[in-house]
Amino acid sequence: MSIRVDGVSKSFGAFKALDNVSLDVPQGTLLALLGPSGSGKTTLLRIIAGLEWPDSGRIEEDGTDITDRHARQREVGFVFQHYALFRHMSVFENVAFGMRVRKAPHAEVKARVDELLHLVRLDNLGARKPAQLSGGQRQRVALARALAIRPRILLLDEPFGALDAKVRVELRQWLRRLHDEIGMTTVFVTHDQEEAFELADDVVVMNEGHVEQRGKPEEVFDKPATPFVMDFLGNVNVYHGRVENGRAFWHGVPIDYPDYPHAQARAARVYLRPHELDIARAPSGGPSEANQGTSLAATVLRQTRTGPITRITCQPQEGGSELHVDLPSAAARQLGLQPGEAVSITPRHVRVFLPDPEYVI
Amino acid sequence: MTSKPRHAATATSPLGLLLITGAVATVGLLIVAPLASVFVDAFSNGPQAWWEALAHDPDTRHAIWLSLTVAPIAVLINTIFGVAAAWLVARFRFPGRSLLVSLFDVPFSVSPVVAGLALVLIFGRQGLLGPTLAWLAVKVIFAWPGLVLATTFVTLPLVVRELIPVMEAIGPEEEMAAVSLGANGWQVFWRVTLPNIRWALLHGVVLANARAMGEFGAVYVVSGHIAGATDTMPLRVEKLFQEYRTPASMAVASVLAALALLTLVAKVFIERQLETESKELEAARAPGADTDPTTGGLGP
Numbered sequence: 327m328s329i330r331v332d333g334v335s336k337s338f339g340a341f342k343a344l345d346n347v348s349l350d351v352p353q354g355t356l357l358a359l360l361g362p363s364g365s366g367k368t369t370l371l372r373i374i375a376g377l378e379w380p381d382s383g384r385i386e387e388d389g390t391d392i393t394d395r396h397a398r399q400r401e402v403g404f405v406f407q408h409y410a411l412f413r414h415m416s417v418f419e420n421v422a423f424g425m426r427v428r429k430a431p432h433a434e435v436k437a438r439v440d441e442l443l444h445l446v447r448l449d450n451l452g453a454r455k456p457a458q459l460s461g462g463q464r465q466r467v468a469l470a471r472a473l474a475i476r477p478r479i480l481l482l483d484e485p486f487g488a489l490d491a492k493v494r495v496e497l498r499q500w501l502r503r504l505h506d507e508i509g510m511t512t513v514f515v516t517h518d519q520e521e522a523f524e525l526a527d528d529v530v531v532m533n534e535g536h537v538e539q540r541g542k543p544e545e546v547f548d549k550p551a552t553p554f555v556m557d558f559l560g561n562v563n564v565y566h567g568r569v570e571n572g573r574a575f576w577h578g579v580p581i582d583y584p585d586y587p588h589a590q591a592r593a594a595r596v597y598l599r600p601h602e603l604d605i606a607r608a609p610s611g612g613p614s615e616a617n618q619g620t621s622l623a624a625t626v627l628r629q630t631r632t633g634p635i636t637r638i639t640c641q642p643q644e645g646g647s648e649l650h651v652d653l654p655s656a657a658a659r660q661l662g663l664q665p666g667e668a669v670s671i672t673p674r675h676v677r678v679f680l681p682d683p684e685y686v687i
Numbered sequence: 688m689t690s691k692p693r694h695a696a697t698a699t700s701p702l703g704l705l706l707i708t709g710a711v712a713t714v715g716l717l718i719v720a721p722l723a724s725v726f727v728d729a730f731s732n733g734p735q736a737w738w739e740a741l742a743h744d745p746d747t748r749h750a751i752w753l754s755l756t757v758a759p760i761a762v763l764i765n766t767i768f769g770v771a772a773a774w775l776v777a778r779f780r781f782p783g784r785s786l787l788v789s790l791f792d793v794p795f796s797v798s799p800v801v802a803g804l805a806l807v808l809i810f811g812r813q814g815l816l817g818p819t820l821a822w823l824a825v826k827v828i829f830a831w832p833g834l835v836l837a838t839t840f841v842t843l844p845l846v847v848r849e850l851i852p853v854m855e856a857i858g859p860e861e862e863m864a865a866v867s868l869g870a871n872g873w874q875v876f877w878r879v880t881l882p883n884i885r886w887a888l889l890h891g892v893v894l895a896n897a898r899a900m901g902e903f904g905a906v907y908v909v910s911g912h913i914a915g916a917t918d919t920m921p922l923r924v925e926k927l928f929q930e931y932r933t934p935a936s937m938a939v940a941s942v943l944a945a946l947a948l949l950t951l952v953a954k955v956f957i958e959r960q961l962e963t964e965s966k967e968l969e970a971a972r973a974p975g976a977d978t979d980p981t982t983g984g985l986g987p
Contacts, residue, residue, distance in 0.1 A: 377863050397866050404867040410860035413967060414882040424868035427878070457967045475868055 327388050327478040327511055328353045329374060334383030336369055343369040344380070345535040351513060351528075356505050358526035359515045362558065366535040367515045368407075371481050374513065376400045387478070403472030405482040409464045411456040417443070417467050418452035424475035442470040445504075462493040469501075482514035486521060498525055519559055523547060531555050553679045556597050563603075563649050567596040567678070574678040577644055579622050581676050595679050600652035602675040605638060607661070608668035621670040624649060626663050631655055640669060722944055729941035732934055740938035746914040747939060750923035757831060757919060758899035761838035765895050769846025770888065774880070776847075777854035778862075788851070794843045802840050803908025806833065829911035834919060837905035842895040849891030850884055853961075856968065857883050886960045893957065897950040901943060 331349040335342070344366045351357050359367040372378040374385060376397030384393045392400060412420050419426075421442055425435045443449055446466035456464055465485065472480060485501070486494040502525050505512055516522050522529045523543040531538045531546060531554075538558075539551040550556040557564070567576045570591040574583040576598075586592070608623060624640040627648065631637075636658035638651045651671060653661070663669065730737050741747055776788055794802065809815045810827040820827055827833045861883065865875045881888075903921040910917040918926060920943055927936035 375867055377867060397863075398869050398871065400867075402867060404864070406860050406864055408860065410864040412861055412864070412879055412882075423865065423870070423878070427865075427868065427870040427874045455967075471864075471868065 330386040332384040334380040336380050342535050354509045355527050356512045357528045358522035359530050360522040361532035365532040367532045371515050375402045375404045375481050401478045403477030403480045405468045405472050407484040409468040417454050421470045421474050446470045461489045480510050480512040563598040565596045569594045577622050583678050597677040600650040603651045604672040605651045605669050608670050621672040626665050626667045725940050725944050728937035737938045740935040749915045750918045750920050754920040757834045760835050761899045762895050764839050765846045772847045773850035791844050791847050794841050799841050799904030803905035828909050833909035837909045838899045841902050841905050842898045845895040846891035849887050853887040890957045893953050
């Protein structure tokens with residue numbers, strides 16, 4: 327089933343949680359709502375589920391307006407952030423709940439619950455209480471419970487947030503496989519970009535109640551549409567530079583920027599990702615001169631190795647804030663830079679954002 | 688909590704011994720001795736006399752029966768009100784919410800006698816609703832409905848006060864999950880909310896019942912103490928005592944005291960359950976051990 331969110335706004339008192347948000351989720355998509363806390367992603371998810379009502383706007387399922395339809399009738403499977411398992415019920419009864427309230431025959435309930443417990447690999451744990459399960463197991467019970475009512479949409483609120491790193495990765499891959507098997511339209515909320523990029527077909531980045539960007543994971547990562555997305559995806563060097571005549575300048579290093587052909591110079595922010603910078607030992611012969619052509623002269627401050635990646639922190643010789651360069655650890659070892667050495671840094675790729683006119687004072 | 692040597696040191700130090708002696712003496716003198724003396728006096732003429740004092744005096748019999756009717760009715764009203772009010776306060780934010788919560792406590796701070804008088808002013812023959820009630824031929828003051836009203840008033844905070852913190856701690860997520868799974872309001876209440884609050888509710892009910900059985904002041908004003916008609920057990924105790932029928936008075940008092948002791952036992956048991964539940968709630972919120980040997984990882 328496809329979902330369409332059309333111009334939805336929602337306020338809690340003075341706080342505007344959602345501001346005219348529109349979103350299409352085609353049938354069978356696995357979509358991630360990515361954003362910091364307070365960006366409205368959970369509110370949007372709850373509105374789709376019918377657990378929250380929008381102040382204005384419409385929700386459609388397969389073209390039918392369901393804005394006023396009660397959560398009970400929406401046939402939506404919802405997995406809560408902290409699972410919200412029924413504490414006093416066994417795992418079996420938790421999964422059976424949706425069918426019990428629909429007065430399904432006992433034999434049917436038993437067959438369906440057994441099938442689902444098998445699907446989430448909890449075959450022999452039906453008699454346990456939620457408190458006797460591990461976090462990952464509880465998460466799978468919550469999922470089985472949501473799937474038991476044969477929902478047409480699956481919504482998950484920070485599904486892996488409360489799990490430790492190893493279980494999180496396992497469950498993530500498992501959920502992706504499950505989605506590929508049953509092909510249900512699925513929307514999940516996360517603040518973890520790695521989770522969103524690894525799991526989702528489509529990523530929607532949200533901020534302060536509106537959609538900043540929507541696209542395939544690689545699109546969002548490679549072509550961030552706004553400074554917010556660039557910042558949120560993190561791990562980026564930000565500099566104040568200027569643009570003029572189709573070029574942006576970063577510490578005097580010119581970079582092609584055809585979007586701004588005007589002669590009048592304008593301040594701009596230059597974003598460089600650490601893994602998109604080349605670093606080389608400066609040509610020998612004393613301290614390097616001014617920036618040569620397309621590279622920046624800098625001094626190595628320190629190296630930090632985190633697994634397969636080594637981060638080299640440099641100080642531009644002109645001054646200004648520190649700059650990070652990421653290299654594969656093998657390449658870094660081969661290069662063998664020492665603190666204090668002069669290097670030249672060449673950007674392979676940069677992004678330039680002009681400040682919004684409204685921010686110009 | 689504290690380490691062993693610390694315990695030993697506290698128990699043997701002179702100050703520790705002094706405090707322990709003081710506490711034991713106070714509890715003994717103020718609580719154990721009077722309670723014991725009630726039973727001693729009640730049975731001073733033997734169990735036969737005790738039984739006759741209770742069962743063979745029609746007015747006493749009626750008082751016991753009245754108490755056993757009025758208290759459950761008041762507790763039932765309180766339970767329904769308490770669950771509804773606690774749900775309202777714990778699940779919704781609305782203007783005047785904190786004022787409402789403070790109003791729940793009024794019966795604790797108002798003297799029961801004042802409460803009784805206030806009820807007379809409203810429901811009495813000369814009261815605000817007097818003419819209406821007279822026209823409907825309903826008697827409230829000096830009749831059992833008045834007793835129910837007065838008892839309900841003084842026990843009002845007990846159930847709701849017990850439930851609000853528990854419902855707030857549990858949070859609305861399980862109820863929302865039930866709704867998203869297709870449950871209607873009643874199903875959510877009976878299958879999710881009530882099982883989660885059952886021990887807290889029972890605790891409130893036991894406390895309210897104890898208070899309802901023992902209430903004297905408010906009931907005294909509205910009952911008019913008509914023997915064999917509007918005398919409850921506590922009123923009967925007082926009346927027999929005033930009539931110098933101390934053994935009979937003590938016999939009724941011993942029934943009240945026995946009920947109180949029973950309440951105490953129930954209370955301790957329920958509090959243990961509540962403690963277990965709150966630990967379970969904590970455990971359910973915790974991430975949980977992710978190394979369950981029965982399943983291990985998810986497998987390929």
